[in-house]
Amino acid sequence: MDDILLMLPGPTTVAPRVLKATSDNIVNHRSAIFGEIFTETTELMSEIFKTKNQSYLITGSGTSAMEAAIANILNPNDKILNVVGGKFGQRFMHIANEMGADTQELTVEWGDAVSPEQIKEALDKDENIKAVTVVHNETSTGVSAPIEEIAKVMKNYDALFIVDAVSSLGGDRVEVDKFGIDICVTGSQKCLAAPPGMAAITLSEDAWKVIDKVDSKTYYLDMKKYKKAGSGTPPETPYTPSVSLIYALAEALKIIKEEGLENRIARHEQAAKATRNAIKALNLELFPKEEVSSTTVTAVKMPKGITDSDFRGTMRNKYKVELAGGQDHLKGNIFRIGHMGNISYKQLAITFSAMEMTLKGLGFNIDMGASLAAVNEAYL
């Protein structure tokens, strides 16, 4: 199982020193020694979120943090505007529905991004919208939403701005305080390059004003309990946390700090550009509009005449490179290359070598070396 190169939009390859941290001895999560590790980790999280506010760690998937974002701000029938242009936008709306919200769907074509004007229009039309959910990086379609520009629009309205940065934080620009994001959530296994199973959330003062007046819809994800436990001595989580994964997350965040967040984002941008150029060099077609394409995952239309299992199956079984497929109605119609976390020219060289051989083997007339040349040129 060690020899498969994961080119997925999460989980990403985890560095040996992070894996090593995962296997440290377990300490009591209600002890001063853990309090120190916990504080260090949440402070590092806030640095990555670029916020002066507290970050909270949730033992759960990114989805648990999405639910926390919704469950803590809702009174029954509150209106939530959900931008839906892919699977994770849908998920945010489904969560809001299950929590009893009156959800308003702002539909965006899969492969395109919402515009700030569309948000403005929706907010102008209904002054009772309590919050807007936007998926920054729609992993299912490889689209990046213009959250900085949306945030500028949102400053003129009372609605809370909730951003899913699960597959962007640490790989694309997310500046929570500067942009003016009220609630931002992320997951451990994407650009942060830690093992899966931890989520993080940060909340603005405006968000807390709402939360303090609302009964949380869940007990496990009740952020008031996280706040209370997090401000105790020692600081801790309300329920037993995943100690091993906090060790790992701390180590992964230290690596980000060592690299520098700006350098890391530039590295992701370079990988994205190299990937798109390589795809074009193979005469394959990007799924999203290029101007809104993601910095961390590239979605590509499946070449005509081959099946997903032929293409990705060969990539995986013969060449040991694992790509992601399409989800829901895109199943079989696209494939996705994750270039997040510890991504460099090396993984792209392997991936496009494999892709060229796979396509050639499946009978495509490939200009051998063209995609590899495109990668090299993007990196030179």
Next chain:
Amino acid sequence: MDDILLMLPGPTTVAPRVLKATSDNIVNHRSAIFGEIFTETTELMSEIFKTKNQSYLITGSGTSAMEAAIANILNPNDKILNVVGGKFGQRFMHIANEMGADTQELTVEWGDAVSPEQIKEALDKDENIKAVTVVHNETSTGVSAPIEEIAKVMKNYDALFIVDAVSSLGGDRVEVDKFGIDICVTGSQKCLAAPPGMAAITLSEDAWKVIDKVDSKTYYLDMKKYKKAGSGTPPETPYTPSVSLIYALAEALKIIKEEGLENRIARHEQAAKATRNAIKALNLELFPKEEVSSTTVTAVKMPKGITDSDFRGTMRNKYKVELAGGQDHLKGNIFRIGHMGNISYKQLAITFSAMEMTLKGLGFNIDMGASLAAVNEAYL
């Protein structure tokens, strides 16, 4: 941090081979290779639960599984009977309250266990009770509830029987199918001796009949989604799971199988007996009634004249043995010795050596060696 002996009612010391598994490379949680690991782990979980039904793994604390047990069976204002004789009984009731249940508290004195007759009486009084929650091993008071006898009573009623076996499964008798438990939940970091951060749940056919007619109160813990994903090809979780902790849990469950569940329970019973005898040999007083005392954690009244921080602080800082304190109104009034997971005479020899020296050092007139003799006699 390596030299502290954890004698806590969770987290427990994790074996090196389990820690090692935690640091294995991350694989795609939507791949066939992970499907195999996942299936193996859930099958092992069902063996430990002693059920023919499917077990589900939740990336979360034990509390997340408690919430899953409640959130999936409730329609608004359904009546739930909550047995409350400690912090975790309370937690079950609080969860049910937050989920909109009409909760009926069956109050039990902290330190005592509920009797089957009390359950019968409560069910006879109100035929609309939809479910009964019982904490098998009340970690906060060191009390074990007679779940087998309660289950016999419950067979005559329609109400679902929900058991929190978080700190008992793998260390005390929990036979889900034979007893007739409808929903049973557990956590990774107690008697299973895996790292914290994973929970497991199993549900009977009767439970599913109820669940199928109910809208889950949470998205993250919606068991219908776990069932659907778990029966796919490959079987998987609905949301990204903690892959590292599933590796660890699988390894920990294999260790249980190698030991044999019956042997493991006998080992816990022996440790509990040795602990109680050692406590009595020091003229200290058990907190719970001895006949209902737990097999996995022993709660002891704080000796008069010393503070919790003197006693547990000395144990921890001078002798490197970490005990648990009391919770809520028992804070400072009791201490608790966890003897779960990889417990043998060795840890008890260290613990009681430390306790004798601590008490002597704090001015108590201790019959030096008496508690150690009691441990040895229980093991001989």
